[in-house]
Amino acid sequence: MSENVDHDTEIGKIREVITAGIAWAADKDKNLLYRCFAEDEDLFYFVPRDSGTVHGHKAFVELTESFFMDDEFKAVGFEIRELHVHLSRSGDVAWYHCRLDDYNEWQGRPANWEDVRWTGVLEKRAGRWVIVQMHFSSAVEQLEQRHG
DSSP states (O other), X not given: OXXXXXXXXXXXXXXXXXXXXXXXXXXXXHHHHHHTBOSSTTOEEEOSSGGGOEESHHHHHHHIIIIITSTTEEEEEEEEEEEEEEEOTTSSEEEEEEXXXXXXXXXXXXXXXXXXXXXXXXXXXXXXXEEEEEEEEOOHHHHHHHHO
C-alpha cells in the first residue's frame, strides 16, 4: 500500500459512495447518484435480468431517467449487510462485496431485491471514488426456493 494513503479514511469514503449508490433513490437525488459512478464507457454492471444490464454512462443515465425517475417507482428502504471493502496496494482501486436488501415499489406493488449478492469495483479518479463495475445476483438456492 502506498505510504501516502490513509487506509481507514479511504475505506470510509468508499463505503459512503457504495451506500449513496443505493440511498439516492429515497429522494430521487440524481446528482448524488451520478457522482457515485464513472461518467464514461468504462461503467458496467449486471443485474439479475439481462434487460437491466448497463454498458456505459449514457445507458446508465437512460435507465435512471426512464425507470427510477418514473413516478411509478418508489424507493421504500434498503439494508446493506456484511459489507467488505478491500483497497489495492496502490490505493486507487477498491473492490467490495456484501448482501443487499433493496425494498421498492413499482406501480404500487413490491419490487424488492432481497438477500442479493452485490459486488463491485471502484477507482479513485480526480481525487474521488467512483463505481466502475457492479454485479447483482441471487443465489441458486434462493431461485429454487422461489420457483420450486
